[in-house]
Amino acid sequence: MLIVGTIPNKDVPLTIGPVRLEGEFLVVNGQRFARMPGTGAMISAALITTSYLELEPPHVLVIGDIGDIGEKGTRELYDYLIDKVSELLPGVLALHYCLPIMPLMKELCKAITQCSRRPFMIADAGALYAAKGAGLAQEFDLFTPDLTEMGFLADPEAAHPAYVARHLFDCEPQKVPELITVAYNNKDAAKLLLVKGKIDYIASDGKILAKIDKPDIPALEAIGGTGDTITGLVSALIYAGFKPHKAAIVAAKINRVAGKCAQTTPATKVKQIIDQFPLLFKEYLHQSDITPENNNTAT
Amino acid sequence: MAFLKQKKVAFKGDGIIIFQDVAQAIRAEKLMKRDGYEVRLIAPPPEYRVGCDLSLEIDLARLAGIEQLLKEKDATYVGIFPMMKGTAELCDIIKVTDFGQWTMVRAGNMKLAFDKNSGIIVNSSGGGCPDIPYLYAELVDKPLTEAPRPKDRGSTLCAVMLDRAFEVCLSLWQGSRK
Structure with a gap:
């Protein structure tokens, strides 16, 4: 599995390698970064999952980027990936925080077609924006949008969630299935959707496969990184060999229960949620869910 | 609420x-x-x-x-x-949620939460651009009156929306002090 994303520290150069936990920090090839919202939280959730399952840790490709358009962070990240993806050949490729630059996403998807084995493609955050904006949603196997990003996927005119039509943005959780239908009809959804929110929806080809609404922990919405942790969990479970929709259901459940166990308030930090995961894995992760035909553990 | x-x-x-x-x-x-x-x-x-x-x-x-x-x-x-x-x-939706001790303001795709007693920012969430984790580090655990404006430090649409949430949080906090 290869996780790709930006780190909010301009001093981090382009770095690739297996990730490990060292105290409170994630370490890749000598570069340290925090388990904070964004790519750090996503990697942290994935790593804690692979550790429990005794799998090789995720490989990550990261670079420092704080959003300056003129700076080279995201661009350098994509350039490297476009050039090397056919050599890296990840079983699962999870794209996360980055500037949504549509031309780069187009080049990457073109490069993926040259791979001898197509990776399982996951996008969240800026990568999801770029994929939908570029009209490439269907190249992806899984998107993990939150409620507002689901509105974005359902709005054919919007190039970024900040431009979503008012009626789509202001949608109640019960109406998400309508947005899912619209997004699939417009070909703006990945093969599988895990919509994160007050109610988590798992959908494929326009059909709702599962709806998870318990336990209801409203404060999770306020906590930065709790969407990133679901993406990290589901990515690692797919890498482990869970069927994708099963991985999505389990990830959504674990995240909610972790929120409950952490006695979440709006002031809770995401690492407190992540620290609950190992306590829940025994109950929610079963060897019987790991099927050899779904095994993605190459890289 | x-x-x-x-x-x-x-x-x-x-x-x-x-x-x-x-x-x-x-x-x-x-x-x-x-x-x-x-x-x-x-x-x-x-x-x-x-x-x-x-x-x-x-x-x-x-x-x-x-x-x-x-x-x-x-x-x-x-x-x-x-x-x-x-x-x-730009999406102009502002939604305010009362969590008792805390208030969360959502502006479009971005959310900011602060403690009603201290005015300290406790979390920000949403978004997908690289400056959002950076702004999280710059804003969280700082008082609203001393934290930098997201629009002054950020460079993306997500930062613009976070700034709108910040503006409302600051206004609510200052209003509650009068």
């Missing part, structure tokens, strides 16, 4: 300034507002979009003054044109 704030009547212009990136647009907006020009942040038409884009709606009757100001302040832009088809408005 959650409620939506009312939509304000927005300025309507007949011209548009196109920029290379969001940071240029944010800077120009600040300069122009400081000099009393009415402007509005909008999406450029599709032919000028690459993914994270922002332009400014302006009143063309004031073109000469605007050009002069941007030149004086060395503010860069691609061009100034009559209003084009295909522009879009």
Whole structure:
């Protein structure tokens, strides 16, 4: 599995390698970064999952980027990936925080077609924006949008969630299935959707496969990184060999229960949620869910 | 408890300034507002979009003054044109949720939460651009009155929306102190 994303520290150069936990920090090839919202939280959730399952840790490709358009962070990240993806050949490729630059996403998807084995493609955050904006949603196997990003996927005119039509943005959780239908009809959804929110929806080809609404922990919405942790969990479970929709259901459940166990308030930090995961894995992760035909553990 | 704030009547212009990136647009907006020009942040038409884009709606009757100001302040832009088809408005939804000791404000796709007793920012969530984790580190655990404005430190549309949430949080906090 290869996780790709930006780190909010301009001093981090382009770095690739297996990730490990060292105290409170994630370490890749000598570069340290925090388990904070964004790519750090996503990697942290994935790593804690692979550790429990005794799998090789995720490989990550990261670079420092704080959003300056003129700076080279995201661009350098994509350039490297476009050039090397056919050599890296990840079983699962999870794209996360980055500037949504549509031309780069187009080049990457073109490069993926040259791979001898197509990776399982996951996008969240800026990568999801770029994929939908570029009209490439269907190249992806899984998107993990939150409620507002689901509105974005359902709005054919919007190039970024900040431009979503008012009626789509202001949608109640019960109406998400309508947005899912619209997004699939417009070909703006990945093969599988895990919509994160007050109610988590798992959908494929326009059909709702599962709806998870318990336990209801409203404060999770306020906590930065709790969407990133679901993406990290589901990515690692797919890498482990869970069927994708099963991985999505389990990830959504674990995240909610972790929120409950952490006695979440709006002031809770995401690492407190992540620290609950190992306590829940025994109950929610079963060897019987790991099927050899779904095994993605190459890289 | 959650409620939506009312939509304000927005300025309507007949011209548009196109920029290379969001940071240029944010800077120009600040300069122009400081000099009393009415402007509005909008999406450029599709032919000028690459993914994270922002332009400014302006009143063309004031073109000469605007050009002069941007030149004086060395503010860069691609061009100034009559209003084009295909522009879009930034999402203007503001939703406030009361969590007892904490208040969360959502502006479009971004959320900011603060402690009602101390005015300290306790979390920010939403978004997908690289400056959002950076702004999290810059804002969280700081008092609203001392934290930097997201628009001053960020460079993307997500930062613009986070700034709107920040503005409402600050207003609610200051209002509660009176």
